[in-house]
Amino acid sequence: MKIIKSLLAGASIALVASITQAATSGNTLASVDPEADRLALQSFFQKRFPQVPVDDYVNGIYALDSGSRAQWEEIEEFPPYEFDVEEGEVLFNTPFANGKSYADCFANEGVGIRQNFPRWDDSQGKIVTLESAINQCREANGEKKLGWKKGKIAQISAYMAYTSRGNVFDVKIPNDGAKAAYLDGKQSFYTRRGQLNMSCANCHVAGSNVLIRADLPGPALGHVTHFPVFRSKWGNLGTLQRRYAGCQSNVRGVSQKAQGEKLSNLEFFQTYMSNGLEVNGPGARK
Amino acid sequence: MNKTISLVAALMMVSGSVAAQTFDEAFNAQRGMNGKGHSFTFEGQSYTTDHPEEVAAAAPANVANATNLLADAKAQYAKALEVDFGWTLTKGLLASADKALQAGEFRKSMELSARAQYHSRMGVAQYHQSQQEWLMAVPN
Numbered sequence: 001m002k003i004i005k006s007l008l009a010g011a012s013i014a015l016v017a018s019i020t021q022a023a024t025s026g027n028t029l030a031s032v033d034p035e036a037d038r039l040a041l042q043s044f045f046q047k048r049f050p051q052v053p054v055d056d057y058v059n060g061i062y063a064l065d066s067g068s069r070a071q072w073e074e075i076e077e078f079p080p081y082e083f084d085v086e087e088g089e090v091l092f093n094t095p096f097a098n099g100k101s102y103a104d105c106f107a108n109e110g111v112g113i114r115q116n117f118p119r120w121d122d123s124q125g126k127i128v129t130l131e132s133a134i135n136q137c138r139e140a141n142g143e144k145k146l147g148w149k150k151g152k153i154a155q156i157s158a159y160m161a162y163t164s165r166g167n168v169f170d171v172k173i174p175n176d177g178a179k180a181a182y183l184d185g186k187q188s189f190y191t192r193r194g195q196l197n198m199s200c201a202n203c204h205v206a207g208s209n210v211l212i213r214a215d216l217p218g219p220a221l222g223h224v225t226h227f228p229v230f231r232s233k234w235g236n237l238g239t240l241q242r243r244y245a246g247c248q249s250n251v252r253g254v255s256q257k258a259q260g261e262k263l264s265n266l267e268f269f270q271t272y273m274s275n276g277l278e279v280n281g282p283g284a285r286k
Numbered sequence: 287m288n289k290t291i292s293l294v295a296a297l298m299m300v301s302g303s304v305a306a307q308t309f310d311e312a313f314n315a316q317r318g319m320n321g322k323g324h325s326f327t328f329e330g331q332s333y334t335t336d337h338p339e340e341v342a343a344a345a346p347a348n349v350a351n352a353t354n355l356l357a358d359a360k361a362q363y364a365k366a367l368e369v370d371f372g373w374t375l376t377k378g379l380l381a382s383a384d385k386a387l388q389a390g391e392f393r394k395s396m397e398l399s400a401r402a403q404y405h406s407r408m409g410v411a412q413y414h415q416s417q418q419e420w421l422m423a424v425p426n
Contacts, residue, residue, distance in 0.1 A: 027421045037424070044425040190420040192412065195373045195405065201423050254372035262370070 032183045034173055034272055041273050044205065045221045057222030058280045064209040065216050072284065081158060081230040081282040084237045088159030091152055096141040102156065105137035114164035114279045118171065118268045120178035127181050127264040130157055131239055135259075148258040149242035154228045158237060161228065161281030169225065169279065171272045178268075185269025188262060189220075194253025200266075203247075215286070224271045226283030233286065240267055339407070343400035347392035355396050356383050359403035366409035371416075376405045 026032030042054060052063050062069040092110065095101045103109035107116075117130040128136070131153050135145040146153040173179050192199045203217040210217070227240040241263050245255040256262045307315075309328055316326040317335040324335040336344075342358070345351045359380060366372045383398035 036426075040425045186424070187420055190423040191416045192420075193371065193416075195375065195408075197412065199420070199423060205423075205425065249374060252374045254367065254370075254374055254377075256370065 027183070027187070029176060029180055029183060032179065032186070034179070034182055037186065038273050038275060041205075041221055045208075045219055049209070049219075054221075055277065057219055057274075058225040058277050060218035060222060060226060060283070060285070061209065061216050063222070064219065068216060068286075075284050079230075080232075080284050081228075081237055084155045084158050084230065085162045085282065088155035088157070088162075091156050092159050096138070096143050098141050100141050102134065102137055105140065106133070110160055111163045112167055114161045114281065115167040115169045116171070118264060118271055120172070120174060120181060120268075122175070122177065125177060126261060127178075127268045129241070129259065129264055129267055130160060131241070132259050132264070134160075148239065149245070150234070150236060150238045154237040154239050154242075157239060158228045158282035161279060164279040165281070167279050169271060169275050169277055171268065171275055173272065181265045182269050182272060184262070185265035185267070188266045189269055193248060194251035196251040198251040200247065220270065220273060222274050222277050224267065224274050225277050225279055226281045226285075228281060229283045229285045231285050237282065337400075337404055339400035339404045342403075343396045345396070347396060349387075349390075349392060352383075352387050352392040352395040352399070355399040355403070356380070356387055359383065359399040359406070362403045362406035362410075366406040366413075369410060369413040371409040371413040373405045373409050376402050376409075379405070 026037070045052070045057065046054065049064055056063040059069070059072075062072045092102050103111075107113055114130060117133065118127045120126075121128045131148060134153055134156055135148075138145060146156075173182055189200045192202070201220065203212065204220040204223060207217050208219040224240060227243070228237050229243070230237045231243075239258075241258045244263050244266065245258060248255040312326070312328045313333070313335065316324060320326075320335055322334075322336050322340055326333055326335065342355055345355075363372065363376050363380060366376070379398050379402035383395045383402060386392075386395035386398060
């Protein structure tokens with residue numbers, strides 16, 4: 001009888017759980033609730049790591065693992081991205097052939113605006129990331145586009161992030177077009193890909209701070225705040241979408257196109273999840 | 287007592303906890319336990335644990351079969367890419383299969399094509415499965 005009662009209780013819980021999920025999760029334009037998603041993700045991490053203040057998630061895995069944090073703090077004494085920020089500033093301030101510069105393309109002359117990207121652009125009908133805005137600025141002024149993942153575009157982005165440090169992410173979802181992009185990014189984040197059949201969430205929600213061989217994946221909350229990053233593995237600076245491509249390849253899936261619709265929507269979703277957290281890019285990572 | 291057991295059974299059926307094993311589940315279990323080349327029975331019928339691609343690759347090794355199998359594998363890879371669920375090793379497998387075909391190594395080519403085709407079929411299956419399941423991973 002005890003077994004039957006346990007079975008009854010288990011079955012009831014399973015039933016209630018499935019109903020609760022159906023009631024609160026959104027997978028359609030009508031039912032998706034970005035703010036509920038953001039709060040649910042925060043709540044997940046607060047329950048899992050109750051000792052970690054929400055604001056500290058901008059530091060990624062270093063908010064969760066004290067050993068890694070001690071190493072990182074020593075690295076930050078001589079930040080490996082420092083020269084890239086300086087070079088980024090030079091590039092940012094160097095006029096184009098037509099005499100204009102990046103400052104002419106952005107609000108507040110491009111200073112302290114990282115927290116507003118990615119953003120939905122109605123006229124283009126798509127998400128515009130900071131890196132795509134940099135290249136759009138170049139093209140509008142008769143210059144060639146830069147490569148998307150590293151090098152000059154990462155340096156300029158790093159400088160712009162640096163001028164935005166301490167500002168709070170405030171990505172907006174102004175209309176259904178933006179909401180559709182958000183929903184697409186959300187689906188991408190939770191969708192398993194590649195021969196290893198893994199999603200972003202496998203490592204960075206359930207698997208955050210759990211060893212994968214010798215690595216501890218960082219938490220999804222605060223994931224985007226410190227990009228672009230200087231990764232020790234790369235030995236140089238790279239953009240968030242460079243990292244996305246690497247992750248997809250790591251699970252043995254064909255990488256999606258950098259700055260294509262899918263990865264930009266993913267970046268939009270992830271950045272919305274970090275709304276309310278401070279910009280602290282560029283960062284240093286393993 | 288009987289009423290309680292009936293209630294448990296009814297609840298479990300509603301929640302989906304108890305379901306008849308599908309053919310795919312039976313196949314995967316048998317394949318996982320016994321590898322390829324094993325026979326098993328499902329709902330009174332006899333089957334083997336070979337993937338369709340492995341069956342195709344077991345055909346006589348000749349230029350026609352190797353050429354056809356490579357073409358099938360490339361077509362299946364295109365389908366996986368179309369839904370954006372290609373796997374990284376597939377392109378290399380196809381290139382190696384092509385190289386083996388050119389070298390007259392038909393058996394090797396057919397085995398490589400079969401692996402590439404299997405990867406691509408699984409990529410497409412993964413795409414369809416993910417459409418149904420991704421939401422279950424979202425914290426709420």
